[in-house]
Amino acid sequence: MRDTIDISNMRDAVMAAINDLAAENKDVVMLDADLASCLGSTSFQEKYPERFFNCGIAEANMVGVGAGLSSMGLTPFAHTFGCFASRRTFDQFFLSVGYANQVIHLVGSDPGITAQLNGGTHMPFEDIALMRQVPGVVIIDPSDAQSMYELIRQVYENNKPSYIRSARKGVTHRYPVGTKIELGKGIELSKGKDVAIIATGQTMVDAASGALALLKEKNIDATLVDLHTVRPLDTALIEEVAKRCKRILVCENGRYSGGVGEMIAAHMAKVNPVKMDFVNVGERFGEVGKLDYLSKTFGFTAENIAKKAEALIK
Amino acid sequence: MDVKNLKQKALEIREMTIKEIGHFGAGHIGGSMSIVELLTYLYYHELRIDPKNPKKEDRDRFVCSKGHAGPAVYAALTSKGYFPEEWLLTLNQGGTKLPSHCDMTKTPGIDFTCGSLGQGFSAAIGIALGQRIQKQDNNTFVVIGDGESQEGQIWEGAETAAQWKLGNLIAFTDLNKQQLDGYTEDVVSMDNIDTRWLGFNWHVQRINGHNFRELSLAIEKAKAVTDRPSMIIMDTVKSYGFIPGEGIAANHSIAFDESVAEKAIAELREREGVN
Numbered sequence: 237m238r239d240t241i242d243i244s245n246m247r248d249a250v251m252a253a254i255n256d257l258a259a260e261n262k263d264v265v266m267l268d269a270d271l272a273s274c275l276g277s278t279s280f281q282e283k284y285p286e287r288f289f290n291c292g293i294a295e296a297n298m299v300g301v302g303a304g305l306s307s308m309g310l311t312p313f314a315h316t317f318g319c320f321a322s323r324r325t326f327d328q329f330f331l332s333v334g335y336a337n338q339v340i341h342l343v344g345s346d347p348g349i350t351a352q353l354n355g356g357t358h359m360p361f362e363d364i365a366l367m368r369q370v371p372g373v374v375i376i377d378p379s380d381a382q383s384m385y386e387l388i389r390q391v392y393e394n395n396k397p398s399y400i401r402s403a404r405k406g407v408t409h410r411y412p413v414g415t416k417i418e419l420g421k422g423i424e425l426s427k428g429k430d431v432a433i434i435a436t437g438q439t440m441v442d443a444a445s446g447a448l449a450l451l452k453e454k455n456i457d458a459t460l461v462d463l464h465t466v467r468p469l470d471t472a473l474i475e476e477v478a479k480r481c482k483r484i485l486v487c488e489n490g491r492y493s494g495g496v497g498e499m500i501a502a503h504m505a506k507v508n509p510v511k512m513d514f515v516n517v518g519e520r521f522g523e524v525g526k527l528d529y530l531s532k533t534f535g536f537t538a539e540n541i542a543k544k545a546e547a548l549i550k
Numbered sequence: 551m552d553v554k555n556l557k558q559k560a561l562e563i564r565e566m567t568i569k570e571i572g573h574f575g576a577g578h579i580g581g582s583m584s585i586v587e588l589l590t591y592l593y594y595h596e597l598r599i600d601p602k603n604p605k606k607e608d609r610d611r612f613v614c615s616k617g618h619a620g621p622a623v624y625a626a627l628t629s630k631g632y633f634p635e636e637w638l639l640t641l642n643q644g645g646t647k648l649p650s651h652c653d654m655t656k657t658p659g660i661d662f663t664c665g666s667l668g669q670g671f672s673a674a675i676g677i678a679l680g681q682r683i684q685k686q687d688n689n690t691f692v693v694i695g696d697g698e699s700q701e702g703q704i705w706e707g708a709e710t711a712a713q714w715k716l717g718n719l720i721a722f723t724d725l726n727k728q729q730l731d732g733y734t735e736d737v738v739s740m741d742n743i744d745t746r747w748l749g750f751n752w753h754v755q756r757i758n759g760h761n762f763r764e765l766s767l768a769i770e771k772a773k774a775v776t777d778r779p780s781m782i783i784m785d786t787v788k789s790y791g792f793i794p795g796e797g798i799a800a801n802h803s804i805a806f807d808e809s810v811a812e813k814a815i816a817e818l819r820e821r822e823g824v825n
């Protein structure tokens with residue numbers, strides 16, 4: 237366990253967790269697909285060269301190799317961009333990992349608009365929708381360095397296949413070391429009574445935090461949940477905030493269909509229908525641009541989130 | 551090596567496979583029959599395994615990446631005592647432990663789940679790599695189909711296994727020249743398959759896949775090569791030994807009943823000179 241306050245990029249939080257796990261556990265193996273320099277898994281390669289394998293630009297094979305390693309009792313972390321980790325390796329992750337009951341922790345870098353200058357070809361908006369089709373898979377989308385670090389450690393202990401959604405660049409330090417961060421349990425950053433904002437990932441939790449301040453100016457008392465674990469869904473917490481607030485706004489750096497908003501809407505329809513709205517990219521493809529341009533284009537801003545939250549109350 | 555005994559075992563495995571599929575009424579007979587000599591050699595002469603302890607850690611591993619050949623693999627496994635022979639009659643029945651494609655979560659002795667072609671090959675590479683990481687002196691054997699070799703994943707695997715110099719990986723291509731839609735050369739040709747693998751920096755041999763002496767020599771030679779993976783290309787006949795399926799185009803999966811199975815077994819025994 238370590239304090240991540242000195243970490244200046246989300247990717248460094250990912251690699252700090254994996255490197256620490258590798259130091260403690262001989263079964264930890266790292267695979268990359270010619271993006272080792274992007275994530276910094278080169279740090280693993282330097283420390284544990286006999287347990288690091290660059291698979292080249294061949295992601296499907298990388299996941300299959302990982303599944304084989306898992307069947308040998310090893311625990312591979314595998315990395316590529318989220319678009320390739322999900323869309324390009326789906327059949328391998330589904331069958332060789334999920335169906336074959338093997339364990340890989342797949343790190344998908346640059347979720348949604350954080351792919352920025354790589355543009356629409358590299359923007360995974362549907363990774364959560366795809367990966368959640370694999371029975372038993374755990375999906376995390378942590379919003380800061382400390383929760384990324386701690387959740388990766390818990391994902392390893394949990395020993396089930398996982399998909400780790402990770403922004404690489406920039407960092408948020410939200411949780412001081414020692415904060416209780418538990419896989420599968422969302423964190424209530426604000427306990428309001430008028431509307432519940434449920435956000436996933438760094439981009440959306442940052443934007444929703446900004447929205448909280450704007451809503452406060454209008455005397456709107458909002459709840460904000462950092463839903464760092466998408467699967468399994470923290471239904472207990474969602475039901476609790478729905479009961480208190482009667483309205484839910486789900487913010488995700490992704491597509492509506494199959495995404496977190498749809499998961500929550502489906503659950504609430506079953507147990508306690510409440511008024512809901514969503515911030516996501518809808519049916520659009522991604523496009524190139526800097527983060528501030530993309531945030532505005534797709535409405536991932538504090539202003540838009542506050543506006544939608546306010547509209548839910550009226 | 552007792553070739554006479556191996557031939558006898560191969561005949562038994564063929565008969566069990568024909569009965570197994572005939573009892574269900576249909577199945578992947580073609581690609582099952584073409585790898586029977588390979589299965590027989592591996593299970594009766596080569597693999598360091600313990601049927602009483604199928605998950606023994608330091609065992610040789612065998613992955614049937616052409617997972618639809620499951621019925622033949624099951625016949626080989628039961629003949630080695632991994633599970634009772636009666637299980638063969640449950641092939642593909644609801645709740646069976648013997649599904650049409652190999653499944654490591656269901657069948658004792660299956661080292662990896664295969665069905666989506668190309669995937670078992672990558673898994674075998676991971677297994678061979680795992681043996682190296684864990685400093686085991688075991689080998690990983692994997693068989694792929696010639697039709698399966700149309701999958702891009704095979705060639706992704708080929709380049710990484712060569713890059714990592716996986717001398718403990720010994721692969722076989724079941725070159726039976728046929729696939730579901732007909733002859734491979736008419737669908738997507740696997741011409742120059744030897745040079746394709748040579749080009750990927752593998753140690754390549756080509757043999758008659760129905761000849762035990764050739765299999766034995768090739769495997770011994772492959773084991774002696776430690777600085778790169780080995781590909782043994784086996785010329786085979788699809789449906790070999792299920793005579794009604796030999797030489798016909800549509801022999802990937804054939805529907806036949808127990809009376810046809812019985813007749814086919816009698817025909818095979820006659821051809822093999824066994825009563």
